[in-house]
Amino acid sequence: MPLSLDSYLGVHQKALQVYGQRTSVLANNIANADTPNFKAQDVDFRSVLGAAGTSTTQQALHLNGTNSAHLNTASAGSAAGAGMKYRVPLAPSLDGNTVDVQQEQAAFADNTVRYQAALTFLSDKFKSLMTAITGQ
Numbered sequence: 498m499p500l501s502l503d504s505y506l507g508v509h510q511k512a513l514q515v516y517g518q519r520t521s522v523l524a525n526n527i528a529n530a531d532t533p534n535f536k537a538q539d540v541d542f543r544s545v546l547g548a549a550g551t552s553t554t555q556q557a558l559h560l561n562g563t564n565s566a567h568l569n570t571a572s573a574g575s576a577a578g579a580g581m582k583y584r585v586p587l588a589p590s591l592d593g594n595t596v597d598v599q600q601e602q603a604a605f606a607d608n609t610v611r612y613q614a615a616l617t618f619l620s621d622k623f624k625s626l627m628t629a630i631t632g633q
Contacts (some may be wrong), residue, residue: 505622508621510619511546513571513612513619515580516615518545519539520605520612522539522540523608524605530596530598533593536595537583537595538584540581541581558625
């Protein structure tokens with residue numbers, strides 16, 4: 498019976514990609530903490546991971562650009578932008594920036610722990626697969 502590697506790895510493979518994307522978004526928020534009118538964003542993990550389960554059966558919507566200067570969102574992947582949400586600031590600043598550095602650092606630390614956990618789960622899956630292949 499053939500083994501499907503995607504079904505064997507489960508959700509951890511996609512979770513690792515989403516955590517990596519979230520790390521980038523949170524780092525961008527922290528880097529722009531002093532930029533006027535910058536709006537903090539975050540990745541909605543549930544919606545991105547939920548969309549990953551249905552992405553094989555449904556076709557992604559593509560935007561038609563009317564100008565060559567428009568951003569090409571089709572090449573960024575189906576998860577890019579799909580689960581992006583703006584944060585609601587607890588205490589908005591006078592310059593319009595919605596980044597709360599302590600909140601972003603806490604979210605970054607939490608995301609790092611979750612990324613490491615997903616990486617550990619994947620590593621264990623590969624170790625058990627190697628054990629089954631070598632018979633040790």
